[in-house]
Amino acid sequence: MTSVPFTATRSVVAKTPAAASHAAAAHFEAKLAFETDCADVWYATTQEAKDFVLVDVRSPAMFAAGHVPGAINIPTRQLSEVRLAEYPADTLFVVYCAGPHCNGSTKAALKLARLGRPVKEMIGGLTGWIDEGLGLARG
Template identity: 75%
Template sequence: MTNPAVNAPSATLPNTTVSKTPAANAAEAAAHYAAKLSFETDCADVWYAINHQQRDFVLVDVRMETLFAAGHLPEAINIPTRKLTPARLAEFPQETLFVVYCAGPHCNGSTKAALKLAQLGRPVKEMIGGVTGWIDEGLGLARG
């Protein structure tokens, strides 16, 4: 059975919790989503870049060393947030883009790391989903 409200003209739709606050106009929405993408990337884009030799970033797992050793994204390096220091980052050119990730949506470690990198004047994006998102996408982890 189909829902008649789904096919009804928008003028006859009830004012639901979704439409109660009007959507932004198209220009505002485009600006918002463009800005959002300047702060984050996702597992599929990281996977694609790694597997098609298009990686123009350093992939950083910001979890503890023991968690990194138990399983991490291929080609990631481990720099726990507390170790993101100017001295540790000195080996990377100033314009290096860092993509940081942590355990998953339940963890704000990558957000803290992204903030720290930005405060150190480094370009950074957060990989949304973290390890959980990577696994949910059916992608494998490296060990060691």
């Protein structure tokens, strides 16, 4: 490990001290309980037995123009107990929308959580998926 020389003035990064290791571990562990990323979703859907339902919460027209392969389309406004009745109560839902500039997946995740459903948000959304170089499905 390289030592950083002491300076009287700290950088803007170091001015706020890092959290204690135990607190950082708790924070990052909790963060992973709320979200997953595009690479993990790709790996799980192509290399493992998919044990979640991937939900694109954008409009049907946007979904048809291009979506993550294997995703289903349920716009946030259509998320309800009736719509989800076909899935067992312990089904994990992974939601995404257009990308980091869109909070549609956050709204959908909140709605699913309030319905008592396990949920994670796919960070990066469709933009992240494309940035990873992963292909889209159409139709």
